[in-house]
Amino acid sequence: MEELLTNNKMKRSGPVLFSKYKRGAGIAKALELGRQKILFEIKESGLKGRGGAGFPTSTKWMLTAASTAEHKFVVCNADEGEPGTFKDRVLLIEYPELVFDGFVIAGYAVGAEKGIVYLRGEYEYMLEYLENYLKQMRTDNLLGNNILMNENFNFEIEIRLGSGAYVCGEETALMESLEGYRGEPRNRPPYPVNTGYMSYPTIVNNVETLSAVPHILLKGGSWYNTFGTSKSTGSKLFSVSGDCNKPGVYELPWGTKISELLKLVEAENTKAVQVGGASGICLPKFQFNRTLAYEDAATGGSIMIFNESRNMLHILRNFLEFFVEESCGQCTPCRIGNVKLLEGVEKIEQNDYTFAYINKLKELGGTMQVASKCGLGQSSPNAFLSILEFFKDEVFHTKVDGGENGKER
Amino acid sequence: MLVTEKNQLSEDIEKLVELYGDKRSSLLQILQAIQKKYHFISDFAQQEVARLLNIHPVEVYSTISFYAFLKLKPGGRNVVRLCKTICCDLQGKTDIEVAVKRELGIEFGETTKDRRITLGYTNCLGMCDVGPAMLVNERVFTQLDTESAIKILNELK
Numbered sequence: 001m002e003e004l005l006t007n008n009k010m011k012r013s014g015p016v017l018f019s020k021y022k023r024g025a026g027i028a029k030a031l032e033l034g035r036q037k038i039l040f041e042i043k044e045s046g047l048k049g050r051g052g053a054g055f056p057t058s059t060k061w062m063l064t065a066a067s068t069a070e071h072k073f074v075v076c077n078a079d080e081g082e083p084g085t086f087k088d089r090v091l092l093i094e095y096p097e098l099v100f101d102g103f104v105i106a107g108y109a110v111g112a113e114k115g116i117v118y119l120r121g122e123y124e125y126m127l128e129y130l131e132n133y134l135k136q137m138r139t140d141n142l143l144g145n146n147i148l149m150n151e152n153f154n155f156e157i158e159i160r161l162g163s164g165a166y167v168c169g170e171e172t173a174l175m176e177s178l179e180g181y182r183g184e185p186r187n188r189p190p191y192p193v194n195t196g197y198m199s200y201p202t203i204v205n206n207v208e209t210l211s212a213v214p215h216i217l218l219k220g221g222s223w224y225n226t227f228g229t230s231k232s233t234g235s236k237l238f239s240v241s242g243d244c245n246k247p248g249v250y251e252l253p254w255g256t257k258i259s260e261l262l263k264l265v266e267a268e269n270t271k272a273v274q275v276g277g278a279s280g281i282c283l284p285k286f287q288f289n290r291t292l293a294y295e296d297a298a299t300g301g302s303i304m305i306f307n308e309s310r311n312m313l314h315i316l317r318n319f320l321e322f323f324v325e326e327s328c329g330q331c332t333p334c335r336i337g338n339v340k341l342l343e344g345v346e347k348i349e350q351n352d353y354t355f356a357y358i359n360k361l362k363e364l365g366g367t368m369q370v371a372s373k374c375g376l377g378q379s380s381p382n383a384f385l386s387i388l389e390f391f392k393d394e395v396f397h398t399k400v401d402g403g404e405n406g407k408e409r
Numbered sequence: 410m411l412v413t414e415k416n417q418l419s420e421d422i423e424k425l426v427e428l429y430g431d432k433r434s435s436l437l438q439i440l441q442a443i444q445k446k447y448h449f450i451s452d453f454a455q456q457e458v459a460r461l462l463n464i465h466p467v468e469v470y471s472t473i474s475f476y477a478f479l480k481l482k483p484g485g486r487n488v489v490r491l492c493k494t495i496c497c498d499l500q501g502k503t504d505i506e507v508a509v510k511r512e513l514g515i516e517f518g519e520t521t522k523d524r525r526i527t528l529g530y531t532n533c534l535g536m537c538d539v540g541p542a543m544l545v546n547e548r549v550f551t552q553l554d555t556e557s558a559i560k561i562l563n564e565l566k
Contacts, residue, residue: 080535081532081533081535082533083494083495083496083532083533083537084495084496084533084537085533085535085537086535086536086537086538088535089535089536120535121441121478122531122534122535122544122549123535124547125547125548125549127547160437160438161438161441162476163437163440163441163476163477163478163479164476164477164478164531164532165475165476165477166532166533177437178434178437179433179434180432180433180434180435180436180437180472181433181436181472182471182472182475183475183476184475198434239537239538240538241496241537241538241540242496242499242537243499247537247538247539248538249538278494278495304495304496304537306499310499315495318493318494318495318498319495322494322495322532322533325532326532328475
């Protein structure tokens with residue numbers, strides 16, 4: 001079946017997406033509030049970056065707003081490459097009014113005149129739809145010059161395509177790519193809020209972060225922070241896939257227990273839940289009472305469910321093959337580390353390993369977490385370390401209760 | 410390469426540079442457009458782009474080699490990429506893989522002799538809830554079975 005623009009099913013919408021929203025309402029409200037109040041409401045809401053890193057959105061915005069640079073940019077990160085994540089796809093198609101209104105508001109709040117959507121190459125099929133949507137916004141005076149008759153506010157949005165590189169979801173790599181270079185992450189600091197796109201102050205926000213903004217302004221930051229936990233306020237979109245009856249995108253408040261989510265999506269015989277995509281952690285049954293929140297099991301939205309029939313080593317191998325391919329190759333811990341971890345998995349598969357070797361690999365994983373230049377290498381050993389820890393019985397066949405002896409194969 | 414083809418390519422690139430601008434930041438967009446029309450970016454095309462953007466050709470080469478969707482070697486008229494990341498894998502990617510290879514008589518990474526299809530893999534397409542998924546040029550197909558996958562391939566011109 002061709003993936004058309006209407007195939008997306010929201011399985012469950014929560015406070016943000018559920019409430020009715022009229023296109024442009026958020027922008028009108030923003031213009032009425034003025035810059036200071038917008039920043040205040042965002043700070044009050046406690047909104048944090050929804051891509052996974054969880055940096056407070058208000059801090060980013062304030063730093064850029066305070067800058068006196070000649071130009072400023074807003075970038076919407078739609079390079080949704082994390083395995084198991086597809087919430088941005090659904091948001092862009094089903095709720096473009098939230099995403100783009102949030103985008104324009106961000107532009108207004110920080111005083112930028114130009115916004116760029118970095119859409120991953122794989123999502124080119126929705127390009128025309130999005131371009132048409134932007135055209136409509138221009139017709140309705142929600143984009144372009146003098147937005148909503150406000151003489152001092154011009155904002156234009158351009159959509160740029162990626163070309164199939166996972167690492168370009170990292171904000172500095174994304175900017176290298178926008179500038180026409182190889183998508184290799186930059187050193188940080190300086191952070192994009194000082195030195196971003198073309199060396200001008202730039203805020204980079206995830207699609208989902210921007211889409212939360214209009215409702216926060218309309219209903220107030222104090223309304224938004226009533227949802228979720230004290231450190232993770234508001235709601236989150238979870239893209240659920242894997243072994244369950246109802247995969248899809250779910251909007252739930254932060255602080256939802258993994259077991260509650262599993263019940264909701266009708267997952268049976270669940271052995272493991274991978275929280276946060278390939279770069280996240282793999283949790284076994286006895287940890288299903290943990291909560292989904294920045295302070296506990298953090299995720300950019302990806303929840304992958306594996307049932308009892310799945311081979312954890314096969315899953316781990318798939319993740320590591322992914323990282324070996326997607327590492328940009330710039331820094332050594334990531335470029336070589338991932339290859340070594342994959343080699344280790346192959347050795348385990350061939351039953352050709354020693355525990356001294358495995359322990360060395362675990363150490364290597366720890367080194368990668370601290371020594372890699374960007375989030376990719378810092379998080380790629382997570383799956384390796386958590387699967388080898390939580391599923392060691394299965395991976396290393398540690399139990400010696402007769403095993404398969406005497407059983408018919 | 411025939412002289413007329415060369416001229417055509419140069420003309421195309423000049424138009425693209427005019428459209429996107431002769432700045433370094435336009436490079437990726439220009440390369441994407443060349444890739445779309447010619448299915449790869451030849452040495453000559455790289456030199457032309459470099460000349461018009463006033464950068465060294467090796468800069469162009471280096472950028473192309475970084476991105477999975479930009480190619481240095483000629484490919485087929487259609488590029489088929491099967492998602493091989495875990496969720497599609499668990500939903501039966503291997504069956505599709507086997508069926509597609511058998512139907513086209515080529516391995517992944519190869520192009521059919523008539524230059525109709527280049528077969529390849531891609532990492533997560535973001536269709537994890539509706540896998541297995543396949544990217545055909547820029548169109549995405551989901552919930553494949555072997556029958557529908559082969560039908561899609563055979564309809565490609």
